[in-house]
Amino acid sequence: MSNIKLFQDKKIRSVWNEEEEQWYFSVVDVVEALTDSANPTDYLKKLRKRDKELGSYLGTICPQVTMLTSTGKKRLTLAANIKGLFRIVQSIPSPKAEPFKLWLAQVGYDRVMEIENPELAQERMKSLYEQKGYPKDWIDKRLRGIAIRQNLTDEWKRRGIETDREYAILTAEISNATVGLTPTEYKEIKGVHGKNQNLRDHMNDLELIFTMLGERVTTEISEKEAPDTFSKSKSIAKRGGNVAGIARKQTEKELGRSVISTENNLYLDDSEATDDITGKLFDGK
Numbered sequence: 691m692s693n694i695k696l697f698q699d700k701k702i703r704s705v706w707n708e709e710e711e712q713w714y715f716s717v718v719d720v721v722e723a724l725t726d727s728a729n730p731t732d733y734l735k736k737l738r739k740r741d742k743e744l745g746s747y748l749g750t751i752c753p754q755v756t757m758l759t760s761t762g763k764k765r766l767t768l769a770a771n772i773k774g775l776f777r778i779v780q781s782i783p784s785p786k787a788e789p790f791k792l793w794l795a796q797v798g799y800d801r802v803m804e805i806e807n808p809e810l811a812q813e814r815m816k817s818l819y820e821q822k823g824y825p826k827d828w829i830d831k832r833l834r835g836i837a838i839r840q841n842l843t844d845e846w847k848r849r850g851i852e853t854d855r856e857y858a859i860l861t862a863e864i865s866n867a868t869v870g871l872t873p874t875e876y877k878e879i880k881g882v883h884g885k886n887q888n889l890r891d892h893m894n895d896l897e898l899i900f901t902m903l904g905e906r907v908t909t910e911i912s913e914k915e916a917p918d919t920f921s922k923s924k925s926i927a928k929r930g931g932n933v934a935g936i937a938r939k940q941t942e943k944e945l946g947r948s949v950i951s952t953e954n955n956l957y958l959d960d961s962e963a964t965d966d967i968t969g970k971l972f973d974g975k
Contacts, residue, residue: 714769867931892954904934
């Protein structure tokens with residue numbers, strides 16, 4: 691699970707390690723947040739030369755973790771857990787050091803609490819959308835859609851679906867059957883081009899509802915038939931999407947207009963900060 695966290699308006703990439711149950715943060719992003727350096731990578735290199743002990747520490751304790759770059763590409767990035775960041779902060783003269791330590795402690799505490807009580811994660815997501823200016827009734831549907839997506843991906847996992855590519859293919863099958871578009875084509879129509887922007891954050895009420903219907907029906911069919919191959923899961927995804935597609939077409943007939951809208955929510959804050967709770971579950975990218 692990866693996401694963007696904010697510290698005093700500075701974006702810090704992070705990845706949740708499920709096995710270790712802890713966050714890993716981009717070291718370069720942290721350096722930039724603390725120093726406001728125009729070239730945090732160069733600052734870090736000089737810091738490692740100046741502090742030999744730190745240089746050794748970074749080389750042995752801090753792993754290379756795959757994270758998204760600003761251009762949306764995946765790259766191995768030097769990362770540190772909370773304990774590691776406390777050590778790094780000691781070597782950076784910055785008035786932001788103490789506030790950053792408090793921020794780190796809160797981030798770690800919040801995640802542990804959310805694991806123990808998933809409702810807290812939902813509340814945090816709700817708060818994020820409210821801060822961005824989304825209306826309450828839309829937020830309620832969006833959160834319900836996230837829960838339905840979670841159930842679907844849990845079901846796929848039980849059926850042996852593992853890779854991101856497999857998740858993407860199955861998601862595309864449902865989407866194409868529901869609205870006649872793959873997620874990529876859908877984003878083009880919406881004018882949502884950023885790879886880190888979530889398509890569903892730009893859907894209107896009806897678009898969210900039919901997306902939920904397609905995924906919920908797919909989950910129900912999969913639970914009933916227990917597919918044991920990817921091809922069977924793919925067929926079920928198409929069938930589930932078809933149910934939503936038929937409902938969508940009937941709705942459009944009654945309304946005399948298309949349910950699919952070119953409108954987006956780009957006037958609100960970008961959706962990167964909402965990726966943290968749902969990870970691949972979020973999706974339709």
